[in-house]
Amino acid sequence: MTTPLLDVRGLSIALPPGADRPLAVDNLTFTLNPNEILCVVGESGSGKSMTAHAMMGLLPHPHVRVSAGSLLFKGRDVLTMPEAEQRSLRGGRIAMVFQEPMTALNPLMRVGRQIGESLREHTSLPAAGRRARVVELLDQVGLPNPAELADAYPFRLSGGQRQRVMIAMALACQPDILIADEPTTALDVTTQKQILDLIRAIQAERHMGLMFITHDFGVVAEIAHRVAVMRHGKLVEYGAASDVLNRPQHPYTRQLIASVPHYIEHRADHAKSGPALLVAEKVRKVFHVGGGLFKKSKTVVAGDDLSLTIHPGETVGLVGESGSGKSTLGRSIVGLIKPDSGRILFEGTDLLSLDRKGFRPYRRAVQMVFQDPYASLNPRHTIGDIVAQGPVAFGENRAAALTRARELLAMVGLDGSAADRYPHEFSGGQRQRVGIARALAMEPKLLVADEPVSALDVSVQGQVLELLDDIRKRLGLAMLFITHDLRIAAQVCDTIAVMRRGKIVEMGTAREVFTHPRDAYTRSLLDAIPGKGWEIPADLRHGPAGPRTVEASA
Amino acid sequence: MNANSSWVFWRAFARNKGAVLGLVILAGVLTLALFASVFFPGDPWDMATAPFQPPLSDGAPLGSDMLGRDIAAGIAHGARVSLLIGLTSTAAALAIGVTLGALAGFHGGWVDDAIMRFTELFQTIPNFVLAVVLVAIFTPSLTTIVAAIAIVSWPPLARLARGEFMSLRNREFVQAAITTGQSNSSIILRQILPNSLSPIIVSASLMVATAILLESSLSFLGLGDPNAMSWGYMIGAARTVIRQAWWMSFFPGLAIILTVLALNLVGEGLNDALNPKLARSRG
Numbered sequence: 001m002t003t004p005l006l007d008v009r010g011l012s013i014a015l016p017p018g019a020d021r022p023l024a025v026d027n028l029t030f031t032l033n034p035n036e037i038l039c040v041v042g043e044s045g046s047g048k049s050m051t052a053h054a055m056m057g058l059l060p061h062p063h064v065r066v067s068a069g070s071l072l073f074k075g076r077d078v079l080t081m082p083e084a085e086q087r088s089l090r091g092g093r094i095a096m097v098f099q100e101p102m103t104a105l106n107p108l109m110r111v112g113r114q115i116g117e118s119l120r121e122h123t124s125l126p127a128a129g130r131r132a133r134v135v136e137l138l139d140q141v142g143l144p145n146p147a148e149l150a151d152a153y154p155f156r157l158s159g160g161q162r163q164r165v166m167i168a169m170a171l172a173c174q175p176d177i178l179i180a181d182e183p184t185t186a187l188d189v190t191t192q193k194q195i196l197d198l199i200r201a202i203q204a205e206r207h208m209g210l211m212f213i214t215h216d217f218g219v220v221a222e223i224a225h226r227v228a229v230m231r232h233g234k235l236v237e238y239g240a241a242s243d244v245l246n247r248p249q250h251p252y253t254r255q256l257i258a259s260v261p262h263y264i265e266h267r268a269d270h271a272k273s274g275p276a277l278l279v280a281e282k283v284r285k286v287f288h289v290g291g292g293l294f295k296k297s298k299t300v301v302a303g304d305d306l307s308l309t310i311h312p313g314e315t316v317g318l319v320g321e322s323g324s325g326k327s328t329l330g331r332s333i334v335g336l337i338k339p340d341s342g343r344i345l346f347e348g349t350d351l352l353s354l355d356r357k358g359f360r361p362y363r364r365a366v367q368m369v370f371q372d373p374y375a376s377l378n379p380r381h382t383i384g385d386i387v388a389q390g391p392v393a394f395g396e397n398r399a400a401a402l403t404r405a406r407e408l409l410a411m412v413g414l415d416g417s418a419a420d421r422y423p424h425e426f427s428g429g430q431r432q433r434v435g436i437a438r439a440l441a442m443e444p445k446l447l448v449a450d451e452p453v454s455a456l457d458v459s460v461q462g463q464v465l466e467l468l469d470d471i472r473k474r475l476g477l478a479m480l481f482i483t484h485d486l487r488i489a490a491q492v493c494d495t496i497a498v499m500r501r502g503k504i505v506e507m508g509t510a511r512e513v514f515t516h517p518r519d520a521y522t523r524s525l526l527d528a529i530p531g532k533g534w535e536i537p538a539d540l541r542h543g544p545a546g547p548r549t550v551e552a553s554a
Numbered sequence: 555m556n557a558n559s560s561w562v563f564w565r566a567f568a569r570n571k572g573a574v575l576g577l578v579i580l581a582g583v584l585t586l587a588l589f590a591s592v593f594f595p596g597d598p599w600d601m602a603t604a605p606f607q608p609p610l611s612d613g614a615p616l617g618s619d620m621l622g623r624d625i626a627a628g629i630a631h632g633a634r635v636s637l638l639i640g641l642t643s644t645a646a647a648l649a650i651g652v653t654l655g656a657l658a659g660f661h662g663g664w665v666d667d668a669i670m671r672f673t674e675l676f677q678t679i680p681n682f683v684l685a686v687v688l689v690a691i692f693t694p695s696l697t698t699i700v701a702a703i704a705i706v707s708w709p710p711l712a713r714l715a716r717g718e719f720m721s722l723r724n725r726e727f728v729q730a731a732i733t734t735g736q737s738n739s740s741i742i743l744r745q746i747l748p749n750s751l752s753p754i755i756v757s758a759s760l761m762v763a764t765a766i767l768l769e770s771s772l773s774f775l776g777l778g779d780p781n782a783m784s785w786g787y788m789i790g791a792a793r794t795v796i797r798q799a800w801w802m803s804f805f806p807g808l809a810i811i812l813t814v815l816a817l818n819l820v821g822e823g824l825n826d827a828l829n830p831k832l833a834r835s836r837g
């Protein structure tokens with residue numbers, strides 16, 4: 001075996017006193033070989049990004065520092081090197097791609113100059129040579145018109161294009177090691193596939209060592225040679241990708257893999273009964289962006305000719321990439337947005353024709369669960385208050401509403417004392433449970449869930465999905481489930497509507513859509529699901545935390 | 555706020571040593587104002603001793619003015635006027651500014667346009683000039699001075715409140731309040747207002763200082779309430795004899811500087827303690 005490119009031995013990173021644990025990273029040991037992709041997997045707070053930041057010298061000094069261990073790059077310890085040498089290593093021999101392409105580029109600097117900066121720092125190329133190299137790099141990462149693009153400012157590029165620019169920047173000095181910190185998390189699934197393909201191709205071509213940090217086992221299955229699983233700063237499992245993915249040993253790895261949504265199975269067809277609960281007909285919404293007294297505004301069509309039907313007890317999935325207009329439709333149904341035309345019939349009444357007063361009774365019937373559990377609860381109110389506010393607004397006795405709130409909190413799996421505490425005392429998953437309890441307090445018939453789990457870790461995701469499914473069954477709720485993740489949609493939805501650029505391109509039962517997609521776009525979405533070639537080990541398919549437990553008993 | 559979070563707040567505030575000093579000075583000024591008639595019984599306008607007595611002379615620890623009035627008594631009674639005007643005019647400005655800003659930010663659209671154009675109308679006129687004009691038109695008295703100061707100082711508060719309301723208006727917890735059928739007034743008062751208070755409190759505390767300065771400037775120009783002893787009036791009256799009797803303008807000036815400085819320090823401390831507001835780090 002060749003000497004490893006990177007040899008991390010007993011690395012510990014100390015957090016400042018008062019943090020939730022003393023060590024962000026605890027006694028971490030792993031190696032990265034040339035021409036290898038090492039995936040570091042873990043949930044938020046597992047210390048995976050901290051490890052990468054330690055390597056790049058990005059730890060927030062002096063609060064967070066390496067307290068023990070060594071980081072050997074080709075046999076030399078990076079941590080004890082003089083500062084100047086460390087600098088020439090970073091960006092030169094070790095490069096990094098960040099998660100958020102929207103903020104990782106300087107908005108006031110042309111793309112080409114940003115890439116050229118590390119060339120100027122680390123090579124002796126003249127200006128013209130640098131320019132030629134930049135164009136070449138942009139071409140290599142698959143950007144169209146590289147010469148023209150080098151003069152563009154970042155705001156003109158899409159998220160995927162910016163991530164390509166970031167990759168070009170990292171590749172500028174032909175590094176030996178590329179560290180990618182969740183480089184595709186902020187991207188749409190089809191863009192994610194393109195970027196993953198690109199990273200894999202470049203890695204193979206240059207025989208780089210690639211350390212790829214991710215939380216998504218689908219992505220791991222897609223690209224990893226070796227996998228390191230981290231939890232609470234400790235390495236819990238480390239081995240070849242095929243071993244970890246197919247024969248996971250550690251209970252935590254098993255739990256993580258069991259909670260990965262997998263789209264292979266889907267629900268049996270939903271038996272539609274009775275008249276439709278909600279019918280949306282040709283809903284259209286145009287947003288006017290900018291503009292003023294003397295300036296014409298730009299129009300953006302968020303939704304056009306949107307029609308869909310939800311029956312009692314049915315879960316309809318609205319799937320699409322960002323900007324496809326799926327949230328616009330969801331928000332129109334709960335009355336947060338007024339569409340320009342079309343009809344939304346709830347039990348036969350057109351909600352759009354009603355005035356504020358007439359609409360009010362229907363508010364109770366249609367409730368919403370929001371995406372961001374951190375923004376959707378008022379930080380100044382107690383949990384009990386938050387849940388009880390709705391019924392109180394509808395004239396219920398406050399004491400009765402608070403009692404009911406406690407019952408609901410118990411129903412969503414929070415204990416009674418939660419009612420007297422404030423949102424900041426709860427984790428993301430718990431807050432999302434509060435959000436669900438708040439919606440249920442209104443005794444709705446239809447629940448609109450707008451990406452309810454996309455801000456949560458995968459193991460928590462599973463629990464929240466399970467809760468939603470349980471509640472749906474117990475209360476016979478109909479649900480409109482908005483998501484960008486087809487795997488999750490496959491798990492929870494009876495019917496799927498695929499949206500693209502403000503239009504529904506395909507709608508059918510989950511079985512139809514997943515097995516015989518009719519639209520080319522649906523096919524490309526299905527094709528882009530990461531890790532579809534990987535089957536979750538059979539013994540984990542009905543795993544402890546997986547939502548499949550519910551399915552299995554159904 | 556529960557007991558725990560108010561303690562956290564106090565600790566964050568106390569971390570700023572300047573703010574604590576400001577609070578101490580302010581407490582001193584407040585005591586002086588409250589007990590002015592105990593410390594210095596009698597009318598501060600009455601002659602107490604011989605004119606032009608320098609500081610530390612008998613019966614006038616800080617000296618006396620050209621009519622023999624006690625400077626120390628004037629400062630103590632003036633503290634009353636200054637604080638009263640500072641606080642009431644800020645309260646009035648808050649009432650106007652936050653109400654208009656909240657309505658503009660919450661409703662948006664033409665309501666926002668109308669209110670903001672109205673606000674800009676006030677912002678285009680120089681503050682002090684407008685205050686002078688208003689007081690001059692409505693004969694100087696405590697009420698008119700308070701009204702004039704409030705009228706010239708609400709626009710920044712309105713803009714601030716509007717900005718806060720606009721950004722909070724689109725937060726998910728506000729949308730959740732809409733979908734659970736809460737009324738507009740309950741959303742404005744119970745959901746948004748408590749979350750937008752921090753920056754408003756901070757700028758209001760600074761505004762008290764500005765109001766005190768404005769009042770002093772008005773009195774300096776002779777537009778103060780003729781029946782109320784005030785720091786600005788004392789300086790204004792003494793300016794002609796500043797070369798013979800420096801103490802007549804020095805001590806009231808010092809009082810203004812200390813009070814304004816203290817208010818600014820407290821405002822800064824509040825800013826440190828309240829922003830970032832109920833941050834996640836506290837959880």
